[in-house]
Amino acid sequence: MIDLRSDLHGLPTDEMWDAMRSAKLGWATYGEDPSVNELQERMADLLGKEAALWVPTCGMANLVAMLTIAPRGNTVVLEASSHVVTSEEMGIEAIAGLDPRTLWAEDGRLDPVEVEELIVETRASMLVLENTHTRAGGTVLSPELTAELAVAAQRHGAYVHLDGARLFNAAVALGIPVRELAAPVNTVAVSLNKGLCAPMGTILAGRMQVIELAHRTLRRLGGASVHKAGIPAAAALVALDTLVDRLADDHRRARELGALLRAVPGLEVDPAEIETNIVLVDVLGAELYPEEFLRLLAERGVLGLERDTSRVRFVTHRLIGDAEIARAAELVALVIAEHAQTG
Known part of the structure; x- marks a missing residue:
């Protein structure tokens, strides 16, 4: 069978399996797992952020970011076909209690002028971007457009979160370091189990204080108690060395x-x-x-x-x-x- 449904079907390499079998495990929930700690530190550095947090899934990482930053009842601006709106069971409403307001962009690339107008009109507290944009066909947001969109939101006090499940794909396509795509935003979520082939896991990165609060949010959701997270984290460390290019x-x-x-x-x-x-x-x-x-x-x-x-x-x-x-x-x-x- 030729499975072209998703890149999540890319299995770990033999080297990744070896790393998982030999990983020295600690209690990840309490910051005692060496692989999780190394992965978080390394990803924070790659993304140019102060801190990072291992989260079981990218959908959960997006939800954690929204729950941590945006007060219930507030408005969040997103592209109409973004993954958060179409593929995460509307957790933005049902769990985070937020009001999603959407703008349509056929190629997934929002117009900064339209974004700013909607943020001012709705007094939105958050803008969520997606790079690459899945439903638009894996389209890429350039660092320049990401910066324009972020400024359009941030000048009005809105926080910017980037759903970067395939951010490494975007960076490779543009031939630039992944940190350039993450630099303009406040927080970013990057999946480790799509093109990078780890069995599970996402990194949520941002400022130290925000990530500390996000960890508390993650515990409330039950996502911080993957006690042996060092196993998939060990695989992800190998992937960063061998699978990005x-x-x-x-x-x-x-x-x-x-x-x-x-x-x-x-x-x-x-x-x-x-x-x-x-x-x-x-x-x-x-x-x-x-x-x-x-x-x-x-x-x-x-x-x-x-x-x-x-x-x-x-x-x-x-x-x-x-x-x-x-x-x-x-x-x-x-x-x-x-x-x-x-x-």
């Missing part, structure tokens, strides 16, 4: 997949718009709806995800090589051809 291979293969699928009659995809490792393909021209297309494709041995009413999503990762890209494109073409004959 190879994200460029995922990006290259995503563009290659896009180019191959563009040649399939009825499919619509522009390889030039593929910025990182996510490929969005419109299948309506092949007279198929995404759900039906994915069912037929799964029967042939390729898995993808439904993006919306016309598009499907494919995501490249460490376990997807050149051969898998070629084979996946071949099977997509076969499914389309067979449907055209029988339809």
Whole structure:
């Protein structure tokens, strides 16, 4: 099976498994685990922040940031299709008690003028950004645009949080240190279990006082009691040394997949718009709806995800090589051809 649903399906490397098996464990909840401590210190340095906190998931890290900073009942400004709004069960409302106000940006890149106007209008206390933007197809926020957006919020007293689940992908795509993308924001969450292949974990980074408060918030949510967090942390330390640069291979293969699928009659995809490792393909021209297309494709041995009413999503990762890209494109073409004959 060629699994292109998400990069979270990239398994740890042998070196990462070895590190997990040999990790010297301490009580992570009380700051006694050497791997967790090293990972937090190293990620804080990489992101240019004073402190960092290991959190089980990126969704929880985003929620912790909102609970820690924004008082209940306050307004938070976000892009309309951001992960916090569409894929985290509206914890922003149900748990944090916040009022999400959204702006639409087809490519996930908000307009600083519109953001500032909405923050002033709603007296929002927080702006949440996303880099890369998942539902827009892995699009990248540049450090310049991130800074413009942050200033638009911060000049009115609003706090800026960055959902950077795939921030390393953005940094690799732009060829810059990841700290340049995190510098303008107050807090940032970075996933360790997507392109970096750790079994679990996210880092939430920011000022020391904020991270100390965030740790208390995390304990209230029950997320600070992963007592053996040193096991996935040990894997993440190896990933930082060995897997960051190879994200460029995922990006290259995503563009290659896009180019191959563009040649399939009825499919619509522009390889030039593929910025990182996510490929969005419109299948309506092949007279198929995404759900039906994915069912037929799964029967042939390729898995993808439904993006919306016309598009499907494919995501490249460490376990997807050149051969898998070629084979996946071949099977997509076969499914389309067979449907055209029988339809």
